Amino acid sequence: MRIFFSLFFLLSVVGVGFGQETINSNLSSKKGKLYFYWGWNKANYSSSDIEFKGDDHNFTLKNVKARDTDLEWKIGKHLNPSRLTIPQFNFRVGYFLDDNWDISIGTDHMKYVVNNLQTVKISGYIENTGTAYDGVYDNDNIVIDGDSFLSFEHTDGLNYVNVALRRNDRIAKLGSSVDFNLLAGVNAGVVIPKTNSNFLNRGRNDEFHLSGYGVGATGGLNVTFFDVFFIQSELKGGYINLPSITTTPNDSDRGKQSFAFSQWNIVFGGYINLNKKSKK
Template sequence: MRLILILAITALFVQNSTAQAPNPLNTNEDFHRFYFYGGWNSGTYSKSDITFSGVDYDFLLENVVAKDRQTPFSIDQYINPKNITIPQYNFRIGYFIKKNWDISFGIDHMKYVMQADQTVKITGEIANSNTPYDGSYANEAIKLTEDFLKFEHTDGLNYVNVALRRSQELLDFNKIKVNTVLGAGISVLYPRTNTTLLSRERNDEFHLSGFGLDGTVGLNVTFFDGFFIQSELKGGYINMPDITTTKSDLDKASQDFFFGQGNITFGAIIKIKK
């Protein structure tokens, strides 16, 4: 998160110092300019306190560790259109509202996997589960074995977001231009959560679970004013107060955490005459 902040400040300084330079992504006022890109991400998450509540239980797990889940690289998994949604991917479409400002809509398909067999602190009560975990807990240690809890947003931690971004030319090599990108966004979280809690049947449905805020700093290399490669560092905050866990509508979980994301994307710019 500190690295993202440093890069964001650096990008802002570069943009301000070159404020008079033309923006190569939108130089012709006779055209509407749209863009789209797709690519992949790698994510990291802060520790999170997670609350689970239902008819027969109400407990808190503290400082739970989670990681992302990368799909092993292969042409079939990453390039084949049938499998394109399996890896952790990013998709975005945007429109330039001014020469160097754009508004965009995107989906960041991340994956959040609670680390199995970690030991955390638990506070609360579990009753009538017909498992060895029935009882009252007061800041006690517990091992998160699979028969107690499996908790994943793996299909996925879907970050559906709108962003406002500013791009600024940094270097111009005629047919190749290098630009900085700086932006901020808001999101809703629409995960498909894979949870097995106390051996109860899991709920495997997409569900609107919360919101997020984010900031992005990136480097864009544009070729022939039409195609580009863009790398990004993105970080933010996610709050999900309504996560589905089991088939019962009375069972739910809640958590909030910070995230970091490294993205590599490939895209195109579309010009439409006004």
């Protein structure tokens, strides 16, 4: 994945160097164009406190660390049409309101995995479960052991469905067929994860659930070819708040957490001109 971003950065440097003199010539209008893209992301997450509540438990794990799951690029995984939704992906459809501003809707399919066997602080209680974890806790140490205590993942998707408003500015041209553009914008939406949580080996709920919301901001570099296709690199960051997470098959068991996130994305897409006049 890093190779893609390195090549993308190199293309941008070349484009700025060769395109400064022609930047204002042969500019095509973006107003009225529809665009779409598909790509992949790497994500990072801040530590968070995770609260668990149910009929026989009410406790908080503090400063819990987590990671994503896409550790390396694999052609068979990321380019296999039958497995498009398995890696961490980004999909978006947008419309240009004018030459600079677009509005869009999309899904950021991230994956969130609590690191196994980490030691954290726990406060609260677990009672009448018949396990070694029954007790009252007051900022005590506990090991998050997925085999006996808890595994916790949003790996069938930390699905951030969001609406974005972005500004696009052309910074250079390379000949008459390649444009270099900077973009920046804000986004907000809902988070609908399918949480893989297994508390005291009770199994998982395994259903998509509207768990909270997110807000964020994006910056990126876009290289457009022939006004039709593009490759785009994005840096995205934001905040996610999940006040209602399903944690077991028992619908009354719930979790709660919030954290900051960052993404590093590479996407590929195209434009559809909705303003084309029919030929007579």
